[in-house]
Structures are given as structure tokens and as C-alpha cells.
């Protein structure tokens with residue numbers, strides 16, 4: 001799904017100017033070193049492999065060489081002082097060659113986003129659209145709709161200077177598979193803003209093995225098709241944020257934990273970040289551009305395992321003082337324990353206070369119940385059942401699910417403890433036989449999946465075309 005909508009976003013962005021340029025006979029040449037266009041700097045010197053060098057850069061190279069001849073030492077500094085060049089790295093040089101050869105994007109029709117940023121939709125409208133895709137999680141959807149509404153209102157009116165409206169960065173806490181990533185993806189798709197999803201586990205302090213923190217911004221820039229302005233209104237979702245908690249009891253430098261949190265502080269708040277265009281590492285000879293993160297909405301999400309115990313411990317400690325001291329296990333079975341999370345608990349978990357402070361909106365998402373699982377199977381716009389029904393409809397076969405079958409699938413999924421992710425895997429397993437057998441027989445008109453079939457003691461009901469009563473039972 002992610003790919004599909006990313007394509008949609010990319011398609012939507014190709015502007016009309018591009019198309020006009022495309023009509024010219026020769027594509028414009030760009031200097032391989034400083035990336036200025038031929039129209040700006042004058043005739044290029046062409047080299048094999050689609051390399052072009054502008055007169056300025058050529059002159060500079062010669063000057064450096066000459067100097068070396070005279071003084072006997074080569075001054076690399078001069079070479080590096082060329083505009084936009086950071087460091088020479090041959091491998092990335094080649095990468096770029098590849099990119100330059102890439103043909104321009106084809107003309108794409110401009111699409112109207114479902115929700116238009118310029119006419120910022122009211123929170124209830126944002127939530128109503130989210131409702132069509134995301135089941136349950138009412139509170140999370142409400143908080144997010146309001147936060148997004150405020151954020152883009154702030155961006156659109158740009159009232160930063162008078163009464164500075166604080167940025168509405170969010171922290172989302174919820175068990176695995178409850179829809180955190182899905183919610184953010186859906187939101188970005190509906191708003192038609194570029195979205196970058198980064199994984200906090202791969203981030204390390206700059207200079208260490210791993211992606212440095214600013215790489216999340218270059219991801220966003222890529223998602224915005226290198227359009228800086230568009231990227232500056234985008235959303236960055238940093239998943240698995242709990243994995244960068246401060247490591248306890250360690251004497252080594254914590255390059256992937258606390259240091260990452262510290263490195264992210266300025267991004268969250270709003271800073272000018274220099275990012276390479278079309279690559280994700282800075283130590284390459286790629287042009288740099290500046291992206292301001294002030295209007296980028298940051299959403300952090302994580303499962304925070306064990307956070308419940310920290311909350312319980314705190315509540316129990318409070319309860320053990322004074323009159324109610326005997327109710328020690330009062331919170332053990334509380335399903336809503338996570339909702340009681342405070343900044344204090346997150347700090348005990350290992351998040352540094354400055355970091356949490358920059359995520360003013362903290363909310364939790366619930367684990368899915370069996371009923372929600374049933375709804376997820378059948379209700380969202382792109383529900384899994386609807387997908388299968390559509391597939392079979394192409395063969396003119398009707399696919400039905402008994403209510404009991406849905407519950408049986410949900411029960412099985414609950415046992416796996418991986419949230420809604422399990423649903424597809426389970427369904428896939430049972431649909432395999434059906435998708436295999438049906439196209440064999442042109443007479444089959446309808447298939448009904450029964451509870452017995454899912455529970456392994458029966459088969460699906462199969463009706464032949466034009467028949468009302470079930471004829472043969474499948475032989476699962």
C-alpha cells in the first residue's frame with residue numbers, strides 16, 4: 001500500500017513547467033561538479049559517460065594543478081571550495097551519473113487531494129475520513145485530527161511571530177499491530193503531503209555506523225520529489241522510538257540511544273538542516289540544499305514494552321502511602337493502564353526530558369479486541385475481505401463470509417498477539433485452496449466461507465451458478 005500511495009503522491013507533483021521543458025529538443029546539461037545549468041554558466045565541456053564540466057570548475061581545477069606544480073603541494077581545499085561540493089567520493093559520483101541519465105517523469109494528471117491543505121478541513125472532517133480506513137482508536141484519531149488541523153493552520157497563516165503557536169509534534173504509544181503506522185500513512189495520504197517513515201533503530205549519532213539523524217529529512221525531501229517547499233510542509237514519522245531509550249548500566253558511549261535523542265532535539269524544534277539531494281549520505285559529492293524543519297510535523301511512535309510495569313509501579317507506590325495501602329494489585333488487570341502514562345513514566349523508561357518536552361501531544365492507542373478485528377476484516381474501504389471479493393468477482397464468482405467465520409479468524413489472530421497483522425496471514429492460508437480450485441470449474445457461482453472451514457472441521461459452501469441450495473461440500 002505504501003508504494004502505491006507514494007506513487008500517487010509523486011504523480012501529483014509533476015508541475016506543468018516540467019512539461020514545457022520537456023518539449024525542448026535537447027535536455028539542459030548540468031555541471032557534474034557544481035550542478036549549475038548550462039544556461040547559467042555557459043558552454044559545458046562534454047566528457048564521455050554523460051559527464052559535463054562547466055568552464056568555472058574546469059578553470060578551478062587547472063588553477064589548483066598549476067599551484068601544485070609551482071609549490072609542490074596540492075591544495076585540495078580549493079577543489080572543495082567549489083559551490084555545493086562537500087567531498088569527493090567516487091562511488092556516489094557514479095550513482096549520480098545513473099540519476100542524471102534517468103528520463104524525466106512522464107506527464108501526470110494533477111490530482112485533487114481528498115483533504116485540501118489550503119482550505120484546511122475541520123478536525124471532525126479529518127476524523128470522518130480517517131474513520132473510513134481506521135477501525136477503533138477513537139481517541140487517537142481525535143487527537144491527531146486536532147493536532148494536524150492546528151499544525152497546518154499555523155503553517156498556513158504563519159503566525160509564528162506574534163503569538164507563537166507551539167508546534168504540535170506527537171508521541172504515539174500503543175502495542176504492536178494496533179495501527180500506528182497505518183494511521184499516519186492514511187493521514188498523509190488523505191492530506192496529500194509528503195511523508196517519510198524512518199526507523200529509529202537504524203539511527204546513530206553522526207559519524208558512527210548507521211544513518212545519521214538528519215537522514216530523516218533527506219528521506220522526506222526524496223518523498224517530496226526534491227521539492228524543498230513541499231518537503232517543509234511534510235510529515236516525518238519516526239517509528240520504534242522506544243528503541244532509542246537511554247541504555248541503562250552502560251559505561252560505553254550510547255551512540256544509538258541517548259545521543260540520538262539529543263541529536264533530534266533541534267530537528268523537532270525547527271532548524272535549518274543541510275541535506276544532500278538525491279542521496280542519503282553527506283560525505284558524497286552531491287549538491288546540498290537547506291531544509292527548514294520548523295513546519296515539518298514530527299510524529300513519533302513506539303510500542304514501549306514494559307512501560308505498563310513502570311506505570312503500575314508508580315501507581316502502586318502512590319497507593320501504598322496511607323489509607324489505601326492494602327490495594328496493591330489494584331492495577332494488575334487494568335486494560336487501560338497505558339492511558340495513565342505521564343511524562344515521568346517516559347523518563348523512567350529512558351527518554352530524556354528535553355526530548356519528551358518537544359513532543360507536547362502524547363497519546364496512547366488501544367490493543368485490538370476481537371470485535372475490532374472482525375471490523376478490520378470487513379469494514380475499512382480497502383478491507384482484506386473486499387479485496388478477495390473483488391478478485392473473485394473478476395471470475396464472476398461471489399464470495400461470502402459467515403459471521404461465525406469472521407469471528408473464528410479474529411480469534412485465531414488474537415492468539416498470535418501481533419495485532420491486525422495476523423489477519424492477513426491467516427486469511428491467506430485459508431483462501432489459498434479456494435483461489436486455486438475456483439478457476440478450475442466454470443460452473444461455480446458462489447463460495448461461502450463457514451466457521452467450520454476456519455476451525456478445520458468442515459468445508460466452504462459452494463453453490464453452482466443459478467443454484468440456491470448448496471450442492472457439494474469442499475474437501476478441506
Ligand SMILES: Nc1ncnc2c1ncn2[C@@H]1O[C@H](COP(=O)(O)OP(=O)(O)OP(=O)(O)O)[C@@H](O)[C@H]1O
Pocket residue numbers: 133134135136137174175176177178179180181182183239302303376380419420421
Ligand atoms: N485500527 C485499525 N484499523 C484498520 N486496520 C488496521 C488497524 N490496526 C491495524 N490495522 C492493519 O494492520 C496492519 C498493521 O498495522 P500497523 O503497521 O499500523 O502496526 P503498528 O501499530 O505500526 O505496529 P508496530 O508497533 O509493530 O510497528 C496495517 O497495515 C493495517 O492493515
Ligand SMILES: [Mg+2]
Pocket residue numbers: 180181182239
Ligand atoms: Mg509500525
